[in-house]
Amino acid sequence: xxxxxxxxxxxxxxxxxxxxxxxxxxxxxxxxxxxxxxxxxxxxxxxxxxxxxxxxxxxxxxxxxxxxxxxxxxxxxxxxxxxxxxxxxxxxxxxxxxxxxxxxxxxxxxxxxxxxxxxxxxxxxxxx
Numbered sequence: 001x002x003x004x005x006x007x008x009x010x011x012x013x014x015x016x017x018x019x020x021x022x023x024x025x026x027x028x029x030x031x032x033x034x035x036x037x038x039x040x041x042x043x044x045x046x047x048x049x050x051x052x053x054x055x056x057x058x059x060x061x062x063x064x065x066x067x068x069x070x071x072x073x074x075x076x077x078x079x080x081x082x083x084x085x086x087x088x089x090x091x092x093x094x095x096x097x098x099x100x101x102x103x104x105x106x107x108x109x110x111x112x113x114x115x116x117x118x119x120x121x122x123x124x125x126x127x128x
Contacts (some may be wrong), residue, residue, distance in 0.1 A: 020052075031046070040091040043106060051077070055073060077117075079124065082120070
């Protein structure tokens with residue numbers, strides 16, 4: 001494995017992933033503050049939008065694959081759904097049970113999920 005190339009790929013992944021993360025957070029804050037919905041539900045909605053954005057950017061700029069969109073996107077979506085499940089459960093635990101602020105909770109969760117998404121998409125979703 002070429003570690004320099006892997007580090008560059010990870011930096012691209014996280015840099016471009018920030019775009020999807022901004023969309024996720026915008027929906028989270030908007031839905032909680034404007035619609036008054038539960039933070040875990042709002043986070044789930046934002047997470048899905050971020051996943052679609054991140055798939056498009058990852059496919060175009062991070063992972064080199066010659067596989068069809070149908071194959072890759074279905075795997076990407078399963079990885080994202082795993083991350084969504086982790087997000088919703090963690091948001092419920094942190095906000096509803098431990099009483100942490102929903103934005104602080106989301107930041108902690110996002111940090112933890114970066115490696116999950118990168119590793120799973122690198123070794124499974126976009127694998128050649």
